[in-house]
Amino acid sequence: MSVPVTVLSGELGAGKTTLLSGLLESADRDVAVLVNDVGAVNVDADLVEARTDLATGEDVVALENGCICCSLGGELSRAVIQLWKEHEFDQLVVEASGVSEPEPIARQFVRGPAGGPYDLSGIVTVVDGRRFHDRFADADSDDVPAVQGPDDSGTRPLADLVLAQVEFCDLLVVNKCDLVSDAERERVVAVLETLQPRAEVVTTEHGVIDPAEILGVERFDLEAVTDAAGWKRAIEADERGDDHAHGEAGHDHCRDDNEHHDPHEHPDDLEDREHHDHDHPEHNEYNEHHDHTEPHEHHDHAHPPERYGITVDTYHRRRPLHPERFAAFLADLPDGLVRAKGLCWIAGRDKQAITMSYAGSETALEVTGRWIASFSEEHQETYRRGQPDLPWDEEWGDRETRLALIGRNVDLDVLKARLDECLLTDAELDDDWLEYENAAPTVMGETTVISIES
Ligand SMILES: Nc1nc2c(ncn2[C@@H]2O[C@H](COP(=O)(O)OP(=O)(O)OP(=O)(O)O)[C@@H](O)[C@H]2O)c(=O)[nH]1
CATH class of the missing domain: 3.40.50.300 (P-loop containing nucleotide triphosphate hydrolases)
Known part of the structure; x- marks a missing residue:
C-alpha cells in the first residue's frame, strides 16, 4: 500500500x-x-x-x-x-x-x-x-x-x-x-x-x-x-462570460523558446505542458488542458460578496498596452491591491504572451508562451483545432490582456480606468507600434520585475 x-x-x-x-x-x-x-x-x-x-x-x-x-x-x-x-x-x-x-x-x-x-x-x-x-x-x-x-x-x-x-x-x-x-x-x-x-x-x-x-x-x-487560485477562477469566469459558454482558464499560448518555433517540427510541444521549471512556475497555467470532468466548485467564488472591503474583478481588452505607460502604471499601484495576475499584450512584443503577476510591492512580467496568432495561418489552424474554445478575435486572434484584480479597500474601477489609459490610442494604433521599445521580456522564462516607487 x-x-x-x-x-x-x-x-x-x-x-x-x-x-x-x-x-x-x-x-x-x-x-x-x-x-x-x-x-x-x-x-x-x-x-x-x-x-x-x-x-x-x-x-x-x-x-x-x-x-x-x-x-x-x-x-x-x-x-x-x-x-x-x-x-x-x-x-x-x-x-x-x-x-x-x-x-x-x-x-x-x-x-x-x-x-x-x-x-x-x-x-x-x-x-x-x-x-x-x-x-x-x-x-x-x-x-x-x-x-x-x-x-x-x-x-x-x-x-x-x-x-x-x-x-x-x-x-x-x-x-x-x-x-x-x-x-x-x-x-x-x-x-x-x-x-x-x-x-x-x-x-x-x-x-x-x-x-x-x-x-x-x-x-x-x-x-x-x-485551478484553485482565486485569480484564475476570476479569469475563467470572465472567459466564460464573454467569449463562449465553456471557456477554460489557461489556453495554449504556445510555449516557445525561440522565434522559429514550428508546431510540426516539435509535435511534442503540447506534451511539454507537463514540464515544470521552478523558475517559471506558472507557465502551465496557459498550457495545460483541463477536461473539467469534475463538478465545478469554483464559480460562486470568483466574485465573492464583498467582505472586509475585499473585491475581485477582471480586466479584459483586445488592444495592446503601451509599454511605457503600462510600466509607469505598475510602478504606481495602490496599497490596497492584493493580487493581480493574468496575461498581457504589450506593444512591441507581438509574439510574446506575457504573464504579469503582482504581489506585495512588485510585479513580475514573464514570457509564458507565444500568441498563436503570431504563427503562420497553417500552424494557427493546427493549434486552434486542438482548442476549439480558445477565445479568438477576427483581427487580433488570441492576443489580449486579461487580468484578475484582487483588492482590499481599493476602487478597482479606478484601477481599470487607469489601465485603459495604458492602452494604445487610435492614433498610436496607426503608428509603428510593433517596433515600440520596451523593457518587457523577450524570451521564454525571462522575467522583468517592476517595483512600486515610493
Ligand atoms: N509568536 C509566535 N512565534 C512563533 C509562532 N510559531 C513559531 N514561532 C517562532 O517563529 C520562528 C520561526 O519558526 P519556525 O518554525 O522555525 O519557522 P519555519 O517556517 O520552519 O522557518 P524556515 O525554516 O526558516 O522556513 C521561531 O522563532 C518560532 O519559535 C507563533 O505562533 N507565535
Missing part, C-alpha cells in the same frame, strides 16, 4: 518547523520527515532531529543540496524512495524550504518516480498571520514589510512566491495568531479565502494543531489545486 505524503510549505519563518515538531510529538503513527532548507546548515533538520530522538520511530532525512525544486528529478525522489526501502513508517511529511514552490514537489509525487511507493494526500501551507496581515490584508498601512530571505530563482519576487504557496495547497494554516488581533485574524482569513477559495483555513498559535487536521488531509487533486 502506498504511503501517504503531506507536503508542508510556507514562507521562511512562518512556523513550519514549530508545527512539525509538535506534530511529531503528538502523532499517533510513525512519521518520516524529509526536510529541505536552502543553505549549508539544515537548521530545521537539526531541530526536528533533536525532537524526534525523543520520540520513537521517526526518521528524518535532510536534503543537503539546497532547494527541493532544484534537485527535483534526482535527489528528492532518490531520498524518499531510499527512505521507503530502508524504513517502515506510516506517513511521510516533506517540509519544503520557505523559498520552494509546492507545485513541482507535488508533481514529483504524482507523476514522478516517487509516485510509486507514495500517495500525495495533501499540501499544507503555513502562513505567518502577522506578516501576511501587514503585507496583504492591511490596505491602510503605508509600511509594507518586505519579504525576507533568498529567492531561489534569482529574479522572482518573493511576495509572488508566498502567494503561489497560498494558491497551490489544500489546507492553509494561519500561524502566529497570538501576534494579531481578532479583527486582523479575520481579515487575513478573508483575504486568504479570496486568494484560494478551495483550501480549508485553520488558525493556530505556535503551530499547535490536531495532527489529524494535517495528516488527515486527503483531498489532493492535482487538477483541482492547479
Whole structure:
C-alpha cells in the first residue's frame, strides 16, 4: 500500500518547523520527515532531529543540496524512495524550504518516480498571520514589510512566491495568531479565502494543531489545486462570460523558446505542458488542458460578496498596452491591491504572451508562451483545432490582456480606468507600434520585475 505524503510549505519563518515538531510529538503513527532548507546548515533538520530522538520511530532525512525544486528529478525522489526501502513508517511529511514552490514537489509525487511507493494526500501551507496581515490584508498601512530571505530563482519576487504557496495547497494554516488581533485574524482569513477559495483555513498559535487536521488531509487533486487560485477562477469566469459558454482558464499560448518555433517540427510541444521549471512556475497555467470532468466548485467564488472591503474583478481588452505607460502604471499601484495576475499584450512584443503577476510591492512580467496568432495561418489552424474554445478575435486572434484584480479597500474601477489609459490610442494604433521599445521580456522564462516607487 502506498504511503501517504503531506507536503508542508510556507514562507521562511512562518512556523513550519514549530508545527512539525509538535506534530511529531503528538502523532499517533510513525512519521518520516524529509526536510529541505536552502543553505549549508539544515537548521530545521537539526531541530526536528533533536525532537524526534525523543520520540520513537521517526526518521528524518535532510536534503543537503539546497532547494527541493532544484534537485527535483534526482535527489528528492532518490531520498524518499531510499527512505521507503530502508524504513517502515506510516506517513511521510516533506517540509519544503520557505523559498520552494509546492507545485513541482507535488508533481514529483504524482507523476514522478516517487509516485510509486507514495500517495500525495495533501499540501499544507503555513502562513505567518502577522506578516501576511501587514503585507496583504492591511490596505491602510503605508509600511509594507518586505519579504525576507533568498529567492531561489534569482529574479522572482518573493511576495509572488508566498502567494503561489497560498494558491497551490489544500489546507492553509494561519500561524502566529497570538501576534494579531481578532479583527486582523479575520481579515487575513478573508483575504486568504479570496486568494484560494478551495483550501480549508485553520488558525493556530505556535503551530499547535490536531495532527489529524494535517495528516488527515486527503483531498489532493492535482487538477483541482492547479485551478484553485482565486485569480484564475476570476479569469475563467470572465472567459466564460464573454467569449463562449465553456471557456477554460489557461489556453495554449504556445510555449516557445525561440522565434522559429514550428508546431510540426516539435509535435511534442503540447506534451511539454507537463514540464515544470521552478523558475517559471506558472507557465502551465496557459498550457495545460483541463477536461473539467469534475463538478465545478469554483464559480460562486470568483466574485465573492464583498467582505472586509475585499473585491475581485477582471480586466479584459483586445488592444495592446503601451509599454511605457503600462510600466509607469505598475510602478504606481495602490496599497490596497492584493493580487493581480493574468496575461498581457504589450506593444512591441507581438509574439510574446506575457504573464504579469503582482504581489506585495512588485510585479513580475514573464514570457509564458507565444500568441498563436503570431504563427503562420497553417500552424494557427493546427493549434486552434486542438482548442476549439480558445477565445479568438477576427483581427487580433488570441492576443489580449486579461487580468484578475484582487483588492482590499481599493476602487478597482479606478484601477481599470487607469489601465485603459495604458492602452494604445487610435492614433498610436496607426503608428509603428510593433517596433515600440520596451523593457518587457523577450524570451521564454525571462522575467522583468517592476517595483512600486515610493
Ligand atoms: N509568536 C509566535 N512565534 C512563533 C509562532 N510559531 C513559531 N514561532 C517562532 O517563529 C520562528 C520561526 O519558526 P519556525 O518554525 O522555525 O519557522 P519555519 O517556517 O520552519 O522557518 P524556515 O525554516 O526558516 O522556513 C521561531 O522563532 C518560532 O519559535 C507563533 O505562533 N507565535
